[in-house]
Amino acid sequence: MRELRVDTARTEPEPPDSSELVSPAPAAATISRRGALAFAGAGSLLLLAVSAGQSLGGPLRRTALLARHGQDLGGGPNGFQINQTAAKVGIRIEETGASWRLTLDHALPAGPAPIRLSRAELLAVEQHTAHLPIACVEGWSTGNLAWTGVRLHDLARLAGISHPASVLVDSLEEGGTFRHAVLSAGQIMDPDSLLALRVNGADLSLDHGYPARVIVPASPGVHSTKWAASLTFAS
Numbered sequence: 623m624r625e626l627r628v629d630t631a632r633t634e635p636e637p638p639d640s641s642e643l644v645s646p647a648p649a650a651a652t653i654s655r656r657g658a659l660a661f662a663g664a665g666s667l668l669l670l671a672v673s674a675g676q677s678l679g680g681p682l683r684r685t686a687l688l689a690r691h692g693q694d695l696g697g698g699p700n701g702f703q704i705n706q707t708a709a710k711v712g713i714r715i716e717e718t719g720a721s722w723r724l725t726l727d728h729a730l731p732a733g734p735a736p737i738r739l740s741r742a743e744l745l746a747v748e749q750h751t752a753h754l755p756i757a758c759v760e761g762w763s764t765g766n767l768a769w770t771g772v773r774l775h776d777l778a779r780l781a782g783i784s785h786p787a788s789v790l791v792d793s794l795e796e797g798g799t800f801r802h803a804v805l806s807a808g809q810i811m812d813p814d815s816l817l818a819l820r821v822n823g824a825d826l827s828l829d830h831g832y833p834a835r836v837i838v839p840a841s842p843g844v845h846s847t848k849w850a851a852s853l854t855f856a857s
C-alpha cells in the first residue's frame with residue numbers, strides 16, 4: 623500500500639466520485655494517510671481528508687517538534703525549526719524592507735548589466751511551488767514544507783546565462799560561515815530549486831529568510847541561503 627508512505631504534503635485528495643462521500647473541492651490534507659490510519663482507522667479516512675485545517679503547524683506537528691527538540695516553535699506556516707535567527711546573525715530589519723533588492727549578476731567578462739529586482743517584481747515572475755524539507759547537518763530535519771518562489775533556472779536566464787555551471791548565492795549577512803553558498807549546475811537546473819518568497823502559503827518569516835531564500839532538493843540546509851542579496855551565475 624504505497625499510500626501509507628505518502629506524507630502530508632504529498633497526500634492528495636481522492637478524485638470526486640458519484641458517491642458524494644468525496645468533496646468536489648477538498649481542503650488541503652490535515653494529516654498523512656499513515657497518520658490517519660493510526661489515528662482513526664480506515665473508515666474515517668474520507669471524512670478526515672475533507673476536514674479543513676492547516677497541513678503543517680497544527681497540533682500534531684507541534685507535538686512532534688516538542689518531542690524532538692524540546693523547543694516550542696509555535697504553530698503557523700513558519701512554525702518550524704530555525705538555524706540561526708535573523709537577530710543572531712545581525713540582519714537588520716531595515717535592510718529587509720522596501721529598499722531590499724535581489725541582484726542578478728554573471729561572472730562573464732562581458733555581458734548584460736546586473737539586474738536588480740524588488741520583492742514585488744520577483745512575485746510578478748512565474749511562481750512555482752516545491753515540497754521540500756530543511757535537513758540540517760546538525761542532526762534535524764523538518765517534514766516537507768511547501769515553498770513558493772521563482773525557479774533558479776529562470777533567474778539564471780534573466781541574468782543572461784541559460785546554461786550555468788554554478789551560482790554564488792550571497793546573503794545580507796556580513797560574517798558567518800553560512801552567509802554564502804555555491805550551487806552546482808544540477809542544483810540550479812532542478813525544477814524544484816527555488817528562490818523562495820513564501821512557505822506553506824505565507825510570506826517567509828524574518829527568521830526563515832525574508833525577503834527571499836534559496837531552497838534546493840536533496841541538499842543539506844547550508845545550501846539554502848536565507849536573506850538572499852545576490853545571485854552570481856558562472857557559465
Ligand SMILES: Nc1nc2c(c(=O)[nH]1)N[C@H]1C(S)=C(S)[C@@H](COP(=O)(O)O)O[C@H]1N2
Nearest residue numbers: 703704705706758793800830843846847848
Ligand atoms: N544567510 C544564512 N543562511 C542560512 C543559514 C545561516 O546561518 N545564514 N543557516 C543555514 C542552515 S545551516 C540551515 S540548516 C538552514 C536552516 O533554515 P531554517 O532556519 O529556515 O530552518 O538555513 C541555512 N541558511
Ligand SMILES: [Mo]
Nearest residue numbers: 758759843844
Ligand atoms: Mo544546517
